[in-house]
Amino acid sequence: MIEAVLELVPVYGAPVVGLITFLSCLALPVPASIVMLAAGALSAAGDLPVGLISASALAGAISGDQLGFLAGRLAGRELVRRLGRRPASRHAIRDANAFMTRYGGHGVFLSRWLLSPLGPYVNVAAGAMDIGWTRFTFWGVLGECVWVAVYVGSGALFADHISAVADILGNATGALAAAAVAGVLGLHLLRGRAQ
Amino acid sequence: MTAGRPRAGVGGRIRRHPLLALGFVLALGAALFFLARTVILAAYWMDPAHHAQPVEPWMTPGYIAHSWHVPPEIVARAMAPDGRLPRHMTVEEVARSRGEDPAAVIARIEAAIAQSGKAR
Incomplete structure (x- = not known):
């Protein structure tokens, strides 16, 4: 899978990179990080234009985020409203909404790059909750800029070690994302309502 | 307490x-x-x-040369010993156009890189 996708990068360039980042923002299992690293490495070798690659990666990621957000709005909002009325889930939904209102913007920003495995789910959750499209888009675009800059930049900078960079960044962001989830759930357990 | x-x-x-x-x-x-x-x-x-990036079918001569710190002509010449030098073609494409197995092209590139390393 990774091999087959990587072979398309030097041949078709920017459109492939954009398509891959788009699909990855919809939680599809595509190798977005290694593709951006390879594109950055190929641009350092003079085979691909770095500006076009980055713009395409960014455009793909932002469109994917918007589609996820829209899906949350269309499919998730009514579900959240219904769960919010049920006694069993009322508190959880109220807490989730409060959390989103308070930390939603920074959550969206960090889940683009530092906690990137969470990104696609945050898109849908942000659409389903009341975070606001402008706020989502502002932090989302800012975060995707960091994501693309880090991966394309690392590819160019460490062109002779992209497999190593992909392995280490992939697992480190996985660890951070899981730790963030554990942190939020743990805080909820510790400080949760006592009634 | x-x-x-x-x-x-x-x-x-x-x-x-x-x-x-x-x-x-x-x-x-x-x-x-x-x-x-x-x-x-x-x-x-x-x-x-495990430091160097192994040569793989998706790579271009420019990238391999950049990654292994050798002149691009050495890699391109190893990929196509006779005929036109590939520039933006991948190992896979060169192998297909020559009717070869990508592994054979990779073996030639690795030999040329090793040779170039010894020469330095």
Whole structure:
């Protein structure tokens, strides 16, 4: 899978990179990080234009985020409203909404790059909750800029070690994302309502 | 000191929110798993034996040359010993256009890189 996708990068360039980042923002299992690293490495070798690659990666990621957000709005909002009325889930939904209102913007920003495995789910959750499209888009675009800059930049900078960079960044962001989830759930357990 | 509110403790909350507690344990487990993988992979890649990026079918001569710090002509010449030098073509494309197995082209490139290293 990774091999087959990587072979398309030097041949078709920017459109492939954009398509891959788009699909990855919809939680599809595509190798977005290694593709951006390879594109950055190929641009350092003079085979691909770095500006076009980055713009395409960014455009793909932002469109994917918007589609996820829209899906949350269309499919998730009514579900959240219904769960919010049920006694069993009322508190959880109220807490989730409060959390989103308070930390939603920074959550969206960090889940683009530092906690990137969470990104696609945050898109849908942000659409389903009341975070606001402008706020989502502002932090989302800012975060995707960091994501693309880090991966394309690392590819160019460490062109002779992209497999190593992909392995280490992939697992480190996985660890951070899981730790963030554990942190939020743990805080909820510790400080949760006592009634 | 803590007596008087036994049910308000962490144990009580875990009993009241079993799903939340299960999610917490699973997330913590995943975090430790990925942390261990990060450390193991970092150690693997720190080993000088694994330093260079192996030549793969998706790579272009420019990238291979950049990655191995050799002149691009050496890689291009190894890919196509006779005929026109490939510039933006991948190993896979060159192999296909020559009716060869990509592994054969990779073997020639690796030999040329080794040769160039010895010459320096």
